[in-house]
Amino acid sequence: MITVGVDLGGTNLRAAILHPDGALSAVQREVLSDPSPQAVLDAVVAATSTAMREAGVAPESVGAVGIGLAGQIHRASGLVAVGPNLGWRDVPFGTMLAAAFPCPVRLENDLSAAVFGEAMAGAGRGVAHLALVAVGSGVGCGLIEAGRLVDGAAGLAGEIGHMKVVPGGEACGCGEQGCLEAYVGGHRLALRARRLAEGTDPSSPLSQATVTAKDVGDAFEAGDAVARRILEEAGDHLGLAVANLVTLLNPKRVLLGGSVLLGIPYLVDRVRDGVSRFTARPALGEVEVALATLGDDAGLYGAAYLARSGASSAA
Amino acid sequence: MITVGVDLGGTNLRAAILHPDGALSAVQREVLSDPSPQAVLDAVVAATSTAMREAGVAPESVGAVGIGLAGQIHRASGLVAVGPNLGWRDVPFGTMLAAAFPCPVRLENDLSAAVFGEAMAGAGRGVAHLALVAVGSGVGCGLIEAGRLVDGAAGLAGEIGHMKVVPGGEACGCGEQGCLEAYVGGHRLALRARRLAEGTDPSSPLSQATVTAKDVGDAFEAGDAVARRILEEAGDHLGLAVANLVTLLNPKRVLLGGSVLLGIPYLVDRVRDGVSRFTARPALGEVEVALATLGDDAGLYGAAYLARSGASSAA
Numbered sequence: 138m139i140t141v142g143v144d145l146g147g148t149n150l151r152a153a154i155l156h157p158d159g160a161l162s163a164v165q166r167e168v169l170s171d172p173s174p175q176a177v178l179d180a181v182v183a184a185t186s187t188a189m190r191e192a193g194v195a196p197e198s199v200g201a202v203g204i205g206l207a208g209q210i211h212r213a214s215g216l217v218a219v220g221p222n223l224g225w226r227d228v229p230f231g232t233m234l235a236a237a238f239p240c241p242v243r244l245e246n247d248l249s250a251a252v253f254g255e256a257m258a259g260a261g262r263g264v265a266h267l268a269l270v271a272v273g274s275g276v277g278c279g280l281i282e283a284g285r286l287v288d289g290a291a292g293l294a295g296e297i298g299h300m301k302v303v304p305g306g307e308a309c310g311c312g313e314q315g316c317l318e319a320y321v322g323g324h325r326l327a328l329r330a331r332r333l334a335e336g337t338d339p340s341s342p343l344s345q346a347t348v349t350a351k352d353v354g355d356a357f358e359a360g361d362a363v364a365r366r367i368l369e370e371a372g373d374h375l376g377l378a379v380a381n382l383v384t385l386l387n388p389k390r391v392l393l394g395g396s397v398l399l400g401i402p403y404l405v406d407r408v409r410d411g412v413s414r415f416t417a418r419p420a421l422g423e424v425e426v427a428l429a430t431l432g433d434d435a436g437l438y439g440a441a442y443l444a445r446s447g448a449s450s451a452a
Numbered sequence: 453m454i455t456v457g458v459d460l461g462g463t464n465l466r467a468a469i470l471h472p473d474g475a476l477s478a479v480q481r482e483v484l485s486d487p488s489p490q491a492v493l494d495a496v497v498a499a500t501s502t503a504m505r506e507a508g509v510a511p512e513s514v515g516a517v518g519i520g521l522a523g524q525i526h527r528a529s530g531l532v533a534v535g536p537n538l539g540w541r542d543v544p545f546g547t548m549l550a551a552a553f554p555c556p557v558r559l560e561n562d563l564s565a566a567v568f569g570e571a572m573a574g575a576g577r578g579v580a581h582l583a584l585v586a587v588g589s590g591v592g593c594g595l596i597e598a599g600r601l602v603d604g605a606a607g608l609a610g611e612i613g614h615m616k617v618v619p620g621g622e623a624c625g626c627g628e629q630g631c632l633e634a635y636v637g638g639h640r641l642a643l644r645a646r647r648l649a650e651g652t653d654p655s656s657p658l659s660q661a662t663v664t665a666k667d668v669g670d671a672f673e674a675g676d677a678v679a680r681r682i683l684e685e686a687g688d689h690l691g692l693a694v695a696n697l698v699t700l701l702n703p704k705r706v707l708l709g710g711s712v713l714l715g716i717p718y719l720v721d722r723v724r725d726g727v728s729r730f731t732a733r734p735a736l737g738e739v740e741v742a743l744a745t746l747g748d749d750a751g752l753y754g755a756a757y758l759a760r761s762g763a764s765s766a767a
Contacts, residue, residue, distance in 0.1 A: 300700060377616060377619060415630075417631070423604075
């Protein structure tokens, strides 16, 4: 079956064709200037049409469309209860998609799509108990248990970024305090480095308003003490959180992904170290920690494979 | 179908008949004086036979036998990799059971059986996304996601008691440090109260060598400051761990169970409070915290229902 995968971000979307042999082709990117549901729907349809045309695939030979979207999605109804990047609340996007396409459409959380993509075509191939922990500007995870996506009761599972690591600690973008994301997510990590640099060495490059997580990683490599302290703390919190996830869920493999985490090798090392130290021994003996390999394409592959699978069974 | 449920503890086992209408009858108890696999198998067969006789059920009308056992069980092979209460390592107990019974036998982790029992006959009835967090001398949990037991890659899922809550903290019975169980499990909770009482008020009833978790709960009710401090700390650690479980897995209901937790109402209150404070808001809005209702019978019901279901599908 030929399917289409769509990865719907906050500022742009990507779409591509998944062929029966597992090849992904004709990747399209569209900028989302208008986040209204109708405009986003139009952009999805446009990108999908362009991808089909470019791949030489007739619309009637597409068996299904899969879409990954950051947020809380009630899968049965296709309702997007919360879509933070688009500012959506209670948008019946699944229904809108179903009316716009002649084939079945599958709507899924973006990190669930990503972990499914890694399970089908990336570093989690053949692994039935898999977790993908991704750090970009935010922190989240996708979980597969016994070959099935873990969605939770309301499509909210995987919110590792909002597990509390310091009760009453740092303010998080979500409005709560002490979340993992408040220490590890790219935005907050850069902000913390900037604050600390301002307090200790105002001439530090890290005290500039434009500092990014990548800059913190580069400063660490150059021997910067502030960067070291911020990354140690971030890595320790993330390592402990991943260790506790492994102790609780006993995955066979944990994939580390996301541009911030993969862009800072020291952070990866520190997380691996934390997993080794803090995971309960029996579960530690069963788990491998590896790097995600599909990057941004994980969500495209995953959405397209989910569309193909229908029943959400992976390995 | 008539099935038999068996709950295999470290010092005794219980067996009972589950009738097609959901009634449990003829509950038997056998003391396990010899923990060798053959002796335990003989005791399982004996208790099962007695239960059938007492219930007036002919052996040939029993469709399946389910057994819950504390430990790490590879479900596909029936191998008990680790059975800590019995001192077992790599015991092919599933194979032994299959040879001893003419009907299918299902071997499962005891807390998985208990959460399945609560889902079928107790406080989790009809709930497809369910967690049971139980505190006895140890701390563990059973998890159901989308109507299926969460086993993990090696049958190790649910080890919430060995999630690290204080990195490098209190020694745990498992040999590691800073585990939740080291603060909340009945043995350790009593030990911590005793140590603290010895240091502050040697005449305190809590400084006796025989002190139990129940004594700590009673002392709290009588206004004892040491008991309050120990229970506050235990409740806060457990509340945070349960909150993080809810944030990560988005269950519809969390059941609190186990003799230590249910025997100390203040601990329950403190855990509820922690869940309210530390769970990410979206997941908090979807979850109910309730008390388990089947007590020791949860494992019996669960094992018998698992035997009946075969395919491990609950709600």
